[in-house]
Amino acid sequence: MRTAHRISLRRLAAVSLIVGVSAFHAQRVLAVDRLVGLHSAQVMSQSMPWIAQEAGLFKKYDLDFRLVFIPSSPVATAATLNGDAEIGVTGAVGNVRAYVQGFTDLVFIGGIKNILTHSVLGKPDIKRPEDLKGKKVGVGRFGGNTHYFVIQALKRLGMDATKDIQTIQTGGGPETLAALLSGNLDAAGLVAPGDSAAAARGYRYVINGPELRIPYGAAQFVTLRSVITKRRAVLGRFMRVMAEASKILHTDKNFVYKVLGKYLRITDTKVLDAAYQSEIPALERRLEVSEAALQASLDEIAPQDARAKSIKPQDMIDRRYLVELEKSGVFDK
Numbered sequence: 001m002r003t004a005h006r007i008s009l010r011r012l013a014a015v016s017l018i019v020g021v022s023a024f025h026a027q028r029v030l031a032v033d034r035l036v037g038l039h040s041a042q043v044m045s046q047s048m049p050w051i052a053q054e055a056g057l058f059k060k061y062d063l064d065f066r067l068v069f070i071p072s073s074p075v076a077t078a079a080t081l082n083g084d085a086e087i088g089v090t091g092a093v094g095n096v097r098a099y100v101q102g103f104t105d106l107v108f109i110g111g112i113k114n115i116l117t118h119s120v121l122g123k124p125d126i127k128r129p130e131d132l133k134g135k136k137v138g139v140g141r142f143g144g145n146t147h148y149f150v151i152q153a154l155k156r157l158g159m160d161a162t163k164d165i166q167t168i169q170t171g172g173g174p175e176t177l178a179a180l181l182s183g184n185l186d187a188a189g190l191v192a193p194g195d196s197a198a199a200a201r202g203y204r205y206v207i208n209g210p211e212l213r214i215p216y217g218a219a220q221f222v223t224l225r226s227v228i229t230k231r232r233a234v235l236g237r238f239m240r241v242m243a244e245a246s247k248i249l250h251t252d253k254n255f256v257y258k259v260l261g262k263y264l265r266i267t268d269t270k271v272l273d274a275a276y277q278s279e280i281p282a283l284e285r286r287l288e289v290s291e292a293a294l295q296a297s298l299d300e301i302a303p304q305d306a307r308a309k310s311i312k313p314q315d316m317i318d319r320r321y322l323v324e325l326e327k328s329g330v331f332d333k
């Protein structure tokens with residue numbers, strides 16, 4: 001009887017252990033939080049969610065993250081305001097314009113790229129910026145980052161984009177590259193790795209954008225203050241994931257190349273090397289959002305909407321997550 005009793009106790013202990021382990025895993029399953037995000041460009045500077053997905057970082061931090069591609073800044077901003085997405089990885093200008101119009105629930109919580117690194121590449125016979133006069137120059141979308149870059153770059157070189165060139169809207173970076181390679185454009189505004197892909201096919205750098213270092217919120221993390229109130233901890237875990245993805249982006253280029261090859265279908269190592277070397281110096285290692293970058297958007301909007309003159313960049317920024325990440329030491333590990 002004593003032996004049978006001991007066996008029963010052992011079985012009971014084993015069952016209890018199994019039940020406990022099952023309950024633990026059930027709690028972990030229940031603890032997984034769903035988060036919907038969006039991005040507005042298929043480029044290296046917005047690749048960190050891809051990197052995080054492929055590295056298993058969302059799973060590591062119990063996040064079921066769904067990323068939606070919306071190739072339009074105004075539409076992406078509307079999606080955020082409507083609650084269709086809780087976090088955006090996108091250019092600043094659409095969000096800044098909405099903020100100026102009174103949608104002050106929008107807030108920037110981190111940055112990826114605070115300068116423009118686009119370039120203008122053209123056919124071999126286009127050797128100087130002046131040779132662009134009268135030519136068809138492609139941009140992704142009117143009002144987007146590429147369009148703004150072309151306007152500002154030509155302005156710095158004494159030209160007027162509204163008079164000196166024919167600006168053609170293509171829809172996005174991959175579409176711009178395809179239009180250039182097919183001969184439908186004379187030149188195009190492109191960013192890594194699209195510019196490197198064009199250069200590998202014989203197109204010439206007419207304007208080297210990274211040398212100009214034009215301040216602009218090219219890629220930022222944006223959300224709503226109301227979302228922070230409701231899901232502060234969840235967004236905190238997301239930013240932790242982005243910090244670790246940023247570390248991978250800056251230190252493990254072979255892994256980054258695999259990710260870009262999968263999502264952008266670019267596998268030429270020479271193209272990826274050229275893109276990586278030109279883009280990485282412009283990306284924020286510590287996810288800092290620059291006030292000068294947001295001020296550039298305010299300055300762009302001010303001539304059409306005087307309300308932009310009364311807004312300060314710091315009004316649109318919440319650095320709580322950046323402070324938490326710095327205190328955690330994640331950037332230095």
